[in-house]
Amino acid sequence: MSLRFTDTHAHLSDEAFTADAPAAIARAAAAGITRIIHPDVDSRERQAALDLCKQYPGVLYHMIGLYPGSADKGWEKEIELVEAAIGPETVALGEIGLDYHWSVEFVEEQKLAFRYQLELAARLGLPVNIHLRDATEDFFKIMDDCRHLGLRGNLHAFSGSYETFQRLQKYGDWKVGIGGVLTYKNSKLAIAVKDIPLQSILLETDSPYLPPVPHRGERNEPSYIPIIAGKIAEIKEIDIEEVAEVTTASATELFSLDRL
Helix, strand or coil: CCCEEEEEEEECHHHHHHCCCCHHHHHHHCCEEEEEECCCCHHHHHHHHHHHHHHHHCCCEEEEEECCCHHHCCCHHHHHHHHHHHCCEEEEEEEEEEEECCCCCCHHHHHHHHHHHHHHHHHHHHCEEEEEECCCCCHHHHHHHHHHHHEEEECCCCCCCCHHHHHHHEEEEEEEEEEEEHHCCCHHHHHHHCCHHHHHHECCCCCCCCCCCCCCCCCCCHHHHHHHHHHHHHHHHHHHHHHHHHHHHHHHCCHHHHHC
């Protein structure tokens, strides 16, 4: 039986793929990655992402949103552009969220933009793909405030504990995106992954970032998804076929991929 995977987060319109995005997509297909979800960052990069997704219907799927690192004094105008770009092919709002790692200059703008996009997702009936870094308590405070919205989605590039995963489940059946960090020697993510139900895990690369071992130091790409899946199978002591089947089903359901 051939394995089928979904990479739920890959930036293939990034300048790192300028020369060979088609070749990277072909390598992904050869490795069994049949669907790739392409996140949005802001209006500067949106058109390139949309154009690439249109070239690969049924393979690349686009989600639209304002990335927290792009949320500054002009966030309201950026949100207007997000809303204008949403179409029937949009599978989620993402990647949206909070990131205080590099700067806290625009913390209030980040929180306002994040809250607005959660409310927008609820109005449109779309899931959300969330970027969270060094802002856990503010994230959960906003999630508490938005509990009534009945949101669904996933926490992208999850690197937290099982306790953080459990805390996330207070808001519904939320997923976590597991990527190359799982394979790193000093990562504690394996401890959490062992206990997180397979049905709650999505596979992702976050290409071109965070490549799995043995590709650390190289550009990441979707064809490395089987490495991550294999590590999950090893940790959970199950077959990689089960990892492929369950994570693909979860991604298909969350992002309603079969409707497109």
